[in-house]
Amino acid sequence: MKILLLTVLQSLFALLGEKTMNTDFTITVQEHATQPVTYTGTLTMHGEQFILEAFGTTSSYDGKTLYSYNEDANELTLSTPTRDELYQANPLLFAQAMADACEVTEETRQGVTTLTFVPKERVAIDLITMVVKRLANGDKQYAPAMITIKEGLRTTKVQFRNLGYSDEVVDFVQHAEGAFVNDVR
Secondary structure, three states, rough: OOHHHHHHHHHHHHHHOOOOOEEEEEEEEEEEOOOOOOEEEEEEEEEEEEEEEOOOEEEOOOOOEEEEEEEEOOOOEEEEEEEEHHHHOOHHHHHHHHHEEEEEEEEEEEEEEEEEEEEEEOOOOOOOOEEEEOOOOOOOOEEEEEEEEEEEEEEEEEEEEEEEEOOOOOOOOOOOOOOOEOOOO
């Protein structure tokens, strides 16, 4: 079933190489038998570049430098991220990385495909599901709808809303006039 997975991921990244994706998202984290905690944010992506606004911080990656701006502290941190740090900030890169480490199955119904990732070896993550929808204007173009990560007693769901693609050119270099700059590159 990895053929469909690769088709879906290749389609997503090909589209992200041509267009800029904008989406709102909701992250819901639930520990066993506790009330879920929900966070909201926005994500703009073009290729591997992104701007992520969530948790009171704006993070952006221009392909080389990760910029993290904390408005409360008025501090801009510049760093050179590891691949693992990028996976934490970019769910599509994370899914691409997990494809090789997992057994993947898929189920498609009415243009909605659910990809299920089960790690081949014992790791902290028990199960990942990724729901993608086929775009109406593209035969083999997909857009992410939801990613669910099950880690022991914790379930994290990322739901994408108002997802759209545009030809907009975005500056992924973050500027924060008057902010304290912490350069750890």
